[in-house]
Amino acid sequence: MKFIALTIFPELLQAFWDNGIMRRASAGGIIEPSALNVRDYAQGRHKVTDDRPYGGGCGMVMKPEPLAAAIGAARRTAPGAPVILLSPQGRRFDQPMAKELARCEGLILICGRYEGIDERISEQFVDLEVSIGDFVLTGGELAAMAVMDAVTRLLPGALGNEDSADQDSFRNQRLDCGHYTRPPEFEGRTIPQVLLTGHHELIARWRRADGLMRTLVRRPDLLQLKPLDGEEIGLLEKWRGEIDKLIRSQRDSGSGPSPGGG
């Protein structure tokens, strides 16, 4: 998969590509990352890539001509790749979108700087505008790295063993379970004993239950995105029973608040 990042700071991307899973995926030919320096496509002695905004106001805007030329060059290298602009106005990036993008033969990623890029570039060249969250960065490079990272780890052969991407958070709109490794006791804290049983089905069931509880507590919104399966309904009913019993026992012992919460 080709990744072509359009940026005025290619060294930022290089450091990202030269390490970890990205480095291994690149060495293994799973990804083919490259950066085009937009400044190389700017005219004039000073190779200016930004200018003052029409209508006044603070900050600068990235000029359309260098970007259009750089996009043209990228498209010649990866003709079938969608042109993606990273910006706070884009569609929110998430795991399902990562899966969608992982099916592309390549991605051309425009990393804006300053206040953003000239809108006419978006109108004429951009296939998809993507946001990694409702906050403002100084540049699109970090957002482009997040997208490339999440997509790369879904590519066959990128992760050590295939199925680890299958156990991901958000895989089926549920948070991941807790993970533990040696030592068995750390600062007085132990680990769930079921993980020491070697009983794979029991361990898998515990992990699903732990993931569900974390989703229920931290991200109940995710439960609306994919219907509960039979096992999940069973677990929730069991927990509801335990919660009801707890409340009843509190009431009966008179230690809890009176009915109606007074």
Ligand code: 4FV
């Ligand atoms: C951003 C985001 C983001 C806005 C102006 C770059 C900056 C500057 N990109 N998700 N949030 N971009 O804040 O993707 O050009």
